[in-house]
Amino acid sequence: MSNNDKTRNIFLSGVGGQGTILASNILGQVMLNAGYDVKKSEVHGMAQRGGDVTTHFRFGEKVYSPLIKQGDVDYLVSFELLEALRYLNWVKPEGRIILNNFSVLPPSVSLGKMEYPKDVEKTFRKYFKDNVWLVNGYEIAKNIGNLQVANVVLIGALSKFFHELEEPQWLDAIRSLLPVRLHDINIVAFNEGRAAIKGFEPSSL
Numbered sequence: 001m002s003n004n005d006k007t008r009n010i011f012l013s014g015v016g017g018q019g020t021i022l023a024s025n026i027l028g029q030v031m032l033n034a035g036y037d038v039k040k041s042e043v044h045g046m047a048q049r050g051g052d053v054t055t056h057f058r059f060g061e062k063v064y065s066p067l068i069k070q071g072d073v074d075y076l077v078s079f080e081l082l083e084a085l086r087y088l089n090w091v092k093p094e095g096r097i098i099l100n101n102f103s104v105l106p107p108s109v110s111l112g113k114m115e116y117p118k119d120v121e122k123t124f125r126k127y128f129k130d131n132v133w134l135v136n137g138y139e140i141a142k143n144i145g146n147l148q149v150a151n152v153v154l155i156g157a158l159s160k161f162f163h164e165l166e167e168p169q170w171l172d173a174i175r176s177l178l179p180v181r182l183h184d185i186n187i188v189a190f191n192e193g194r195a196a197i198k199g200f201e202p203s204s205l
């Protein structure tokens with residue numbers, strides 16, 4: 001089965017307010033425009049209160065279910081470090097992980113009842129070696145001038161792993177889903193995210 005025929009699984013995790021849903025919508029538009037069958041399922045939780053938000057995203061020649069089985073994730077894209085840890089065991093041994101270098105302290109940590117996990121990147125590298133990329137999404141977004149574009153920074157980072165898709169296809173999707181006044185800054189964010197990913201071979205997943 002060729003890379004284009006097989007169903008590939010992307011799991012996005014974050015907390016409410018980080019724009020994970022918009023990120024998955026951009027991803028969906030790109031894959032649909034490229035001719036793939038796409039299925040996705042979103043779990044919002046207590047999103048408006050900073051609760052967890054996840055998206056199961058699957059694409060291929062024909063996809064029959066929107067849900068990814070535990071252990072079948074090809075790509076984990078996490079917008080927050082603790083949320084990444086929650087889904088570590090969902091990723092295939094050869095899977096790839098993009099971590100946004102950003103922490104949101106849950107109430108239990110803020111109240112001093114628990115400690116926030118230390119060195120999340122190191123934990124992932126223990127199991128996935130060099131298939132882990134730490135992206136300073138919020139720092140990049142801050143330097144661009146708008147923290148809200150951090151989600152598009154992460155989409156830009158993810159785009160580097162799909163050599164069969166050309167950059168204009170991603171930019172067309174961004175333009176189709178966002179108001180004209182937001183096009184330029186989000187295109188910059190996307191390109192900065194792509195530039196943040198270094199040292200990998202084109203995907204064989």
